[in-house]
Every structure is written in structure tokens, then in C-alpha cells.
Amino acid sequence: MTGNEKLRVTLLFLALLALPAASGAMANEKRITLSENLSVTEIEKDVFIITHSFPWPSNSLLIRVSNSDCILVNTLCDNQGARMLVDWVQNNFGEVNLIGINTGFHVDNLGGNEFLLSKGIAVYGSNLTAKLITERGQAEKSRLLEGFKSPENKKYYDAYKDLTFVPPNRIFDINEGLHLKIGDEDVNVFYPGPSHTIDNVVVYFSKRKILFGGCMIKSLDSKDAGYTADADMQKWPRSVEKLLSIYKDAKIVVPGHGDYGDTGLIKHTIELLDKINNQSAK
Numbered sequence: 580m581t582g583n584e585k586l587r588v589t590l591l592f593l594a595l596l597a598l599p600a601a602s603g604a605m606a607n608e609k610r611i612t613l614s615e616n617l618s619v620t621e622i623e624k625d626v627f628i629i630t631h632s633f634p635w636p637s638n639s640l641l642i643r644v645s646n647s648d649c650i651l652v653n654t655l656c657d658n659q660g661a662r663m664l665v666d667w668v669q670n671n672f673g674e675v676n677l678i679g680i681n682t683g684f685h686v687d688n689l690g691g692n693e694f695l696l697s698k699g700i701a702v703y704g705s706n707l708t709a710k711l712i713t714e715r716g717q718a719e720k721s722r723l724l725e726g727f728k729s730p731e732n733k734k735y736y737d738a739y740k741d742l743t744f745v746p747p748n749r750i751f752d753i754n755e756g757l758h759l760k761i762g763d764e765d766v767n768v769f770y771p772g773p774s775h776t777i778d779n780v781v782v783y784f785s786k787r788k789i790l791f792g793g794c795m796i797k798s799l800d801s802k803d804a805g806y807t808a809d810a811d812m813q814k815w816p817r818s819v820e821k822l823l824s825i826y827k828d829a830k831i832v833v834p835g836h837g838d839y840g841d842t843g844l845i846k847h848t849i850e851l852l853d854k855i856n857n858q859s860a861k
């Protein structure tokens with residue numbers, strides 16, 4: 580290679596690096612800050628990723644499926660976050676019907692249930708999720724409070740101290756899943772088997788080809804499996820594998836934490852978990 584060719588290759592390489600990544604914030608996205616720990620990002624028309632950092636950045640997905648209906652997958656981390664989001668929805672879209680869906684029994688899947696239910700908003704969840712919330716909600720809350728005992732975490736301690744883990748009020752059988760037809764949108768809730776928890780489900784909006792993978796799907800920059808105390812590490816990658824064939828047409832995949840992307844997130848999750856399992860088997 581001549582010096583000139585080398586320079587050209589280097590410049591091309593640098594230009595490729597400068598391209599926006601396939602996931603995360605794209606140039607045309609609108610990000611709105613509702614509070615220091617709550618943001619709403621419109622990733623395409625009527626599709627919003629809500630990131631509630633309380634304290635760990637956690638994703639919910641809000642889709643305006645018709646002029647009068649919105650669906651919220653994961654109900655934020657606490658009641659205050661849910662209240663701010665509902666206010667924002669009403670200010671922007673008027674008095675719409677809002678429906679919540681819980682994708683598991685951890686707090687980042689259901690923290691706003693109490694507020695939503697008090698407003699008459701229906702929240703869907705599986706029978707297993709409802710059972711785990713009832714049986715283990717109090718222990719989950721104690722575990723959270725234990726972690727927030729130091730003075731710098733006082734605001735989290737105070738918020739979670741008053742939080743009640745409330746189960747969803749519209750229950751479906753986890754093995755049958757759930758299908759909702761609202762406006763033009765088909766919403767499918769599917770359980771692929773045990774993963775990050777034994778009850779995590781995914782939600783697919785088939786018209787828009789958007790899959791909310793939740794906590795069973797890791798973002799591309801995840802280097803470890805995260806909090807795994809309730810995980811089934813052996814079955815997790817096999818469960819996620821099912822998503823690859825069922826949702827091969829998905830164009831957007833949203834993880835429970837971190838940047839969204841495409842089906843590459845599903846592949847990354849399988850590779851990461853297989854690697855972790857292989858290492859711990861040695």
C-alpha cells in the first residue's frame with residue numbers, strides 16, 4: 580500500500596467510526612426531560628422509550644396505538660414516576676385510555692402499578708407474575724431498602740419505603756400469553772421460558788415490528804448478566820433463542836436497560852450468556 584492509499588483507508592475507517600451506531604439516540608429523535616431522573620424519547624412516530632433512572636436507568640415503552648389508546652409496557656420504577664408520565668400523556672394526547680403491562684415481578688417492571696390502578700388504569704400481567712408479587716413483593720422491597728440505607732440514597736429509600744408491590748389487575752395465563760387488538764395494533768405478550776427471572780415475558784407490536792424484550796434482553800454494551808439472583812442461567816439463553824425465530828422480522832428491540840437496537844441485541848444476549856455459563860462451568 581502506498582502512503583496515499585494508507586491514508587485513504589485510515590480516513591475511510593475513521594468515517595465509519597463516526598457513523599451513528601445502529602442503536603441508541605439517532606439524530607432525528609426527540610428526547611424530552613420530565614425530571615432529573617425521567618426522560619421520554621420519541622424513536623418514531625407515536626413510539627416512546629421512557630427511561631426512569633431510579634436509581635438504575637430502566638426502560639418502559641409507550642406506544643400511542645390509536646388517537647384514543649396508549650399502551651405502557653412496564654409501569655416505571657415508582658408511583659411518582661408513573662404520575663409524571665401519566666400527566667405528560669394527558670397533556671400531550673388528552674384523555675386517552677392507557678393500558679399498562681408488567682413484564683415481570685421486579686420493581687422496574689411494576690413500580691407504578693399502585694398509582695395506575697388508583698386512577699382506574701388497567702394493568703395486565705401473567706398469573707405467575709401476580710403470584711410472585713404477592714409472595715415475594717415484601718421481600719423485594721426489604722432488599723431494595725437494605726441497598727438504599729446510606730445517606731446519599733435517602734431519596735430512593737424514602738420513595739421505596741412508601742411503595743407497595745401491587746399485582747396487576749388483569750391476569751392472563753403465562754403459558755397462553757396475551758393478545759390484545761387495540762385500534763389497528765396487535766399486541767402480543769409471549770413467555771419463552773425462564774430467563775432473567777422465571778416470569779419475564781416479552782411484548783411484540785406486530786404492525787410496527789417492535790419487540791419489548793425487557794430484562795431478559797441485554798443491551799449491546801452489557802458485559803455481564805446484571806442482577807441474577809432470580810435468574811435461571813442455564814435456561815435463559817435457550818429461552819431467548821426462541822425469540823430469534825419467532826420475531827425475526829422485528830426491526831426494533833428494546834432491552835430492559837440501556838440502548839435499544841435491532842435483533843442484534845437478541846444474538847448478543849445469547850452469546851454473552853453462553854460465554855458466562857461456559858466460564859463458570861470451568
Ligand SMILES: [Zn+2]
Pocket residue numbers: 637685687794835836
Ligand atoms: Zn431489570
